[in-house]
Amino acid sequence: MLRAAAIAACLAGMLLARPETAAARVRLESICTVYGQHEVHLHGIGLVVGLNGTGDGGRNRPAMRALSSALKLMNTPAAIDELRDADNVAVVLIEATIPRTGIRAGQQIDCYVSSFMGAQDLRGGRLLAAPLETSQIEAGGRRNDVAVGLASGAIQIEDPVVPTTGVIKSGVSLLQGFESAFIDRRRGNIITLLLDPSHSSFHSSSEVARVVNEEFSFETGGRRIARAISPGEVQIQVPPEHQEAPVEFVAEVLSVGIDNPHTQARVIVNERTGTIVVTGEVQISPVVISHRNLTVQVGPVLPGDPGETGRFVPIQDSQAPQQLQELVKALNQLRVPTTDIIRIIRELHRSGKLHAAYEEQ
Structure with a gap:
């Protein structure tokens, strides 16, 4: 009973005091490829x-x-x-x-x-x-x-x-060469950026178009040269001043930075190797899960709940969805076995409280 109370205090402290992550600026070449370049x-x-x-x-x-x-x-x-x-x-x-x-x-x-x-x-x-x-x-x-x-x-x-x-x-x-035809000259010198599947979304493609337009706004006099046409595609018209050196233009485009590119929320677990991979912002809704001698409660501990007597582990006193990464980090610091963490995540998925694509290997 005292051990459960100590775990509750430790978990709550870890999750309530989590630091804000610094903005990560990523080059477009890290999340995009150019259409026409394929193996x-x-x-x-x-x-x-x-x-x-x-x-x-x-x-x-x-x-x-x-x-x-x-x-x-x-x-x-x-x-x-x-x-x-x-x-x-x-x-x-x-x-x-x-x-x-x-x-x-x-x-x-x-x-x-x-x-x-x-x-x-x-x-x-x-x-x-x-x-x-x-x-x-x-x-x-x-x-x-x-x-x-x-x-x-x-x-x-x-x-x-x-x-x-x-x-x-x-x-x-x-015996013959293979050239990378990355410019569509029939449609007016267009290049197409293809977002990686893990980053493809309406938000990501529109954000890529925005940062490209901002980068070249001075040269183009404010004219928009990039537009998102799907969650995974952004078309860019090569400006007249760059048409003599298209390779240099593509290099400039791919070096443009984007802040915090959207990543698909996904959880991949492998119980055999004890591996947990979490990408994107994976959220979990308020829920109570009891596993062996540990009971995890995501959400507020209401008056009269057993959590107040030390039998429950509150993850955070809030009705808002919480981050799975923080739960995994906290359980790891408490030395909860990886197999138990994977089983808890599996139950979160089965109960519909895990808001992400889920895959077991």
């Missing part, structure tokens, strides 16, 4: 040779058909039955990613290879030259695979525990 994924199938008897095996007919076809292309035809002892060959899936900033023809990027038949270990193997493709969707929804690079080279195993996957550093040579 391009390349894929292909290839043959790895030089394995120490750890390949797909000579009796793996799909692998041997691939090897037979490769030998035929190199003017050394061989029947599948003649390749029964080829245990040092493996068919692999090849993957690579073009960065969102684009790349020029002739440049090289890394690729990753993974066995998917019978190969147990790719250590010591080399990938024979194999084409990599990217899928393009044409008019009518028809898919067209276009070869854009060649992959080859020695495989490095990054994780010894998983020797069936590896990386080839600078193993892909690009």
